[in-house]
Amino acid sequence: TRRAMSALSAPAAPERLADTEHAAFLAQAASLRIELLADKAARESLGAACREIQEALALHLHARHLGDELSAREHLRGAAQACAAQLQLVEPQSELRVFTCAQAMQALACAQTFESFLTTGTLGAKPVPSADWTARAPQLAPRADGPPAAAPASAVSATEPRARFLDTEWLHGMISAAHEIGRYAQRRGAAGDAASVAAAAAAVGALQEGLLAFNLRNGPLRQAFDSLKYVVRRCADTLYELALFDDDAAALARAAQGASRPAVSVLVDMAALDAARAAYEDEDEARELAIKRARDVQKLAKNAIFALHRADAPRAAEQLRQATELSASILRDIARAHTSLRGAPFVRAMLEELAEARLFEAWLGGARLLARDAPAFGGVRLEPSEYLGGLGDLIGEVARVAVAKATVRDAPTVLSARGCALAVLELALSLGTAWPRRVEGKLPALRTAITKLDQLIYEHALRERSG
Structure with a gap:
């Protein structure tokens, strides 16, 4: 056995496949990783803070339904203060603000609207x-002493842009509050309090009437609005x-009087x-126009790829020039007036294709x-996930070229394709846990492409040996 072991020889070391042609590409790994990890840390920190806010607001609603007004208001004040603090850390209309903060902000708007209903009998301004x-x-609602309640100037004009609800957050919050009002009405119904039930019915009915003027597209807000009709009916x-079951004629008259619905503007802040x-x-x-223009960019980019496969470089260059200019125009329009659209899926898909x-x-x-940051992108600023998504899709096109070249025994191109795929894999491995989750699905396809390229190179070597 010792003699057999001594006769064994070590296998040959793997060939060194890496070269210097992708050195500049791989040099960006460190900066990409830092940027991605910083974004991930900010998102996770903000997400954890928002979850704590939601937990506090859930306790507020629970305490309010149980009649513990003091405890409920303490939870509400703490949650509002925490929300205001978090809003100072994020840019208005940024992806973190629009998406990560959304549920916490909706929960706060819900709690404040429910509090307004219990305090004023309306959905409030x-x-x-x-925290203040x-x-x-609402401004047009009559107060007990007669004159309409006016909005304090400090509550509207002096509010910082960061410290405010987005319209969708407020609308979601009011609809969620309507569900809480429905729960409240059912419990007051169990106590035989017809007047409170009538007030609840008037408030949720006014909200439904006010929202009917919106032409809501399919999405979360539309789904929330559709659920409102069940609260109104209940x-x-x-x-x-x-x-x-009310035998008291006077009570019936009071309930009938309470059931007569006030004007919508009395119960809902119609100006807002x-x-x-x-x-x-x-x-x-603006969204519909941007979607249409983004589709044009994607079509131009796809057609450019088809032209490149057909070796029609001039046509591809012209199509890519048009796609780059159009995408830059779209991003400028979004940045000028509708920054919340920057993180929309159709914008990311457009930039990945480009x-x-x-x-x-x-x-x-x-x-x-x-x-x-290459000049070839024409000044279009790609987010890391958009750039990496484009890289992941690139390998599929490179592999198609390799297959076509393998049929004519063009080994250098096949080897170059594998080198390209290996460089992208090395970048992905260098990023590690910083690799964005939204493009995680591209990694298995990348590994599969490398395996197929290895197979092409092996088959070519067999053909060369066979003559």
Whole structure:
């Protein structure tokens, strides 16, 4: 056995496949990792803070339903203060603000609207995320002493842009508050309090009537609005059922008087609601236009890739020039008026397609991979996930070229394709846990492509040996 062991020889070391042609591409790994990890840390920190806010607001609603007003208001004040502090850390309309903070802000708007209902009998004036917020009726709602309640100037004009609700957050919050009002009405119905049930029915009915003016597209807000009709129906049913078993004529008269619905403007902040509707329509129009133009960019980029596969470089260059200019124009329009659209899926898809086409053009032109800040992107600023998404898709196109070249025994191109794929894999491995989750699905396809390229090179070697 010892003699057999001594006769064994070590296998040959793997060939050194890496070269210097992708050194500039791989040099960006450190800066990309730092940027991605910083973004991830900020998102996780903000997400944890928002979850704590939501937990405090859940306790507020629980305490309020149980009649513990003092404890409920303490939870609400703490949550509002925490919300205001977090808003100072993020840019208005940024992806972190629009997406990560959304649920916490909606929960705060819900709690404040419910508090307004219990305090004023209305859905209240549009609230602000501040510990100093107090429930007040809409501007047109009559107060007990007669004159309409006026909005304090400090609550509106002096509010910092960061410390305010986005319109969608406020609308979601009011709809969620309507569900809480429905729960409240059912419990008051169990106590035989027809007047409170009537007030609840009037408030949720006014909200439904006010939101009917919105032309809501399919999405979370539309789904939330569709759920509102069940609350309206449940409140109406509760009021009707109470009337059936009320033998006191005076109580019936009071319930009937309470059931007569006040004007919508008395119960809902119609000035803010009208402004939200106008802004929603404006953004919806801008969104539809941006989607159409983004599709044009994707079509140009795809056609450029097809032209590159057909070796029609001039046509591809012209299409990519148009796609780059159009995408830059779209991003400028978004940055000027509708920054919340920057993180929309259709914008990311557009930029990934453009990145893929530009990367493919550069690789075919010189077997090199472009860094994220390369001039070839025409000044279009790609987020790391968009750039990496384009890189992941690039390998599929590179592999198609390799297959076509393998049929004519063009070994150098196949080897270059494998080198390109290995460089992208090395970048992905260098990023490690910083690799964005939204493009995680591209890694298995990358590994599969490398395996297929290895197989092509092996088959070519067999053919060469066989003559």
